[in-house]
Structure formats: C-alpha cells, structure tokens
Amino acid sequence: MNANKFYKLVDDANQELYPGCKKISTLSFTIRMYLLKCLYGWSKASFTALLELLKEAMPNLNIPVSFNKTKSMIKDLDLDYKKIDACPNNCMLFWKQHEKDEQCEFCGASRWIEYPEVGYHLEESKKVHKVPAKVLRHFPLIPRLKRLFMCSKTADTLRWHAGRRSREGRLRHPTDGQAWKDFDAKHPDFALETRNIRIGLASDEFNPFRTMSLSHNTWPVVLTIYNLVYLF
Ligand SMILES: [Zn+2]
Structure with a gap:
C-alpha cells in the first residue's frame, strides 16, 4: 500500500467519534474496542451486538457497525496478521x-x-x-516498519542512533555498546544508512488462557527494535 492511500485511510478514520467530540477519534475508539475484544476473548457475534447496541442508543456515534467492518479497518491499516x-x-x-x-x-x-x-x-x-x-x-515486519517511518516523531527516534554517540563512556543506548560498533565495522555500507534498523529476537512459551491445566500453549517470537531502546 502506498503512503498516500494510508494517510487517506487515517484521515477517513480519524474523524470525531460523535459531533463535537475532541477526546477520542473513531480510529482510536475502534482500535481500543478491538483490543478489549482480544484481551477478554469476546466472540465476533458479541462484538457486533455491542456495536449495534451502542449505535442504537447513540445514533450519532461514528463507529463501524460490525466486527467484519472493524476488522477490515484494521486490515486496511496493514497492521493485520x-x-x-x-x-x-x-x-x-x-x-x-x-x-x-x-x-x-x-x-x-x-x-x-x-x-x-x-x-x-x-x-x-x-x-x-x-x-x-x-x-x-x-505479523509481517515490513508494513510495521513503514508505519514507524511515516510518523515524523518515531522516524526521528529511529534515527537517533546516528550522530549521537556516548559521551564520557556512558552506556545510554545500544549504539554505545561494542556489538553495535562491531556490526558497523563489519558492514560499513549498512552503517552509513542512518535509517538502518537493528532488531533482537526473543521467544518463550506461555499459556494464553491463564489456565495451567490446559495443554494448549503459545510460543510468541518477539522482535525488539534496538533503535528504540534507551538505557537512560
Ligand atoms: Zn512434520
């Protein structure tokens, strides 16, 4: 998806939740509702029923009216899995x-x-x-990195490592560590690109339903962006 299409989607979704509402946008509300659904295991049907009730009680609410419409909004943002x-x-x-x-x-x-x-x-x-x-x-990595670079604040933070080296030998950021410097020395072309990204990979087992008697378990593989890690 190109950047213009993404920004248009955000503009469309970033409307007032109801006329005059300055506190929360339709996009924020929808994403938080979706998060609650995932955290508390609501069924798709119950999610749609809740949206329908909210819309019936408050017709001015500018929200998607079903789970499928909510899902397609998240999908359009390219943050789906x-x-x-x-x-x-x-x-x-x-x-x-x-x-x-x-x-x-x-x-x-x-x-x-x-x-x-x-x-x-x-x-x-x-x-x-x-x-x-x-x-x-x-959860594809590339679209998420693109999103991070589309926001001027996060893009600036991702590039923080370039040009800001440690003073007085203090460790403030992974860029001050020897591993970062060794990698730069081995891959000078990569190091020259200030938008370079370094990631760490971690994995562990957990039980997603918080019931240890269940045999079901999940192994998340988590990528951490070292560019965004600060030690101070
Ligand atoms: Zn096999």
Missing part, C-alpha cells in the same frame, strides 16, 4: 509451494485435526471446514 498452517510436529509451514499440501513432507503428519476432540468448540460457520492442527500467526 496472517495465519499460516504448520506441521503439528513443527517440521514445516504450509506456505509458498507447500500452501496446498495436506501432510508434512518430513514426518508425514496430517495438516488437519482428523477427529476433533470431544468438547472442541468451533463456531457454527467453521464446522464445515477442516481444522488445522497447528497455526502460526505471522
């Missing part, structure tokens, strides 16, 4: 040339849950579809 099926034994992802494969080419495991466990809750609309045994949710 992509679902990629994975082998249940973690051998491979079913993407690119393997997008249509039915089983893992390494261990032979089926891509699908053959017999969903008793009590496996599915929404009605999904029951006709096969259920993937494991799913990777991928």
Whole structure:
C-alpha cells in the first residue's frame, strides 16, 4: 500500500467519534474496542451486538457497525496478521509451494485435526471446514516498519542512533555498546544508512488462557527494535 492511500485511510478514520467530540477519534475508539475484544476473548457475534447496541442508543456515534467492518479497518491499516498452517510436529509451514499440501513432507503428519476432540468448540460457520492442527500467526515486519517511518516523531527516534554517540563512556543506548560498533565495522555500507534498523529476537512459551491445566500453549517470537531502546 502506498503512503498516500494510508494517510487517506487515517484521515477517513480519524474523524470525531460523535459531533463535537475532541477526546477520542473513531480510529482510536475502534482500535481500543478491538483490543478489549482480544484481551477478554469476546466472540465476533458479541462484538457486533455491542456495536449495534451502542449505535442504537447513540445514533450519532461514528463507529463501524460490525466486527467484519472493524476488522477490515484494521486490515486496511496493514497492521493485520496472517495465519499460516504448520506441521503439528513443527517440521514445516504450509506456505509458498507447500500452501496446498495436506501432510508434512518430513514426518508425514496430517495438516488437519482428523477427529476433533470431544468438547472442541468451533463456531457454527467453521464446522464445515477442516481444522488445522497447528497455526502460526505471522505479523509481517515490513508494513510495521513503514508505519514507524511515516510518523515524523518515531522516524526521528529511529534515527537517533546516528550522530549521537556516548559521551564520557556512558552506556545510554545500544549504539554505545561494542556489538553495535562491531556490526558497523563489519558492514560499513549498512552503517552509513542512518535509517538502518537493528532488531533482537526473543521467544518463550506461555499459556494464553491463564489456565495451567490446559495443554494448549503459545510460543510468541518477539522482535525488539534496538533503535528504540534507551538505557537512560
Ligand atoms: Zn512434520
């Protein structure tokens, strides 16, 4: 998506929540509602029902009227995630040339849950579809970096490392560390570009439903932008 289209989308969504409202925009309200849905596990149907009730009680509210419309607004901002099926034994992802494969080419495991466990809750609309045994949710990095550079404040912060070296040997930012300097020495062309980005990768297991008796768990892989890390 080009920058002009993105800014037009933000302008469209950045309208007053209701006539005269200066405190919160339609975009902020919608994103916060969506966050609450994710945090507290609201169903899509309950989310739509709440939006409909708000709209009925306050017809002046300038909000999307369904979950799908909310989702498409988030998607248009290019901050959505992509679902990629994975082998249940973690051998491979079913993407690119393997997008249509039915089983893992390494261990032979089926891509699908053959017999969903008793009590496996599915929404009605999904029951006709096969259920993937494991799913990777991928949050593409590039669109997010583009968003960071589109805002003058965050763009300035991302470039802070260039030209601001430590004084008196103090460690204030990863740029003062030896690893950063060594990387610059090894890759001078990369170092010359002031918009360069350095990221750290971390991963750990957690139980997303806060119930340790459940066997389901999640392994988030988190990227940290070192350009934005300050030590002081
Ligand atoms: Zn496998």
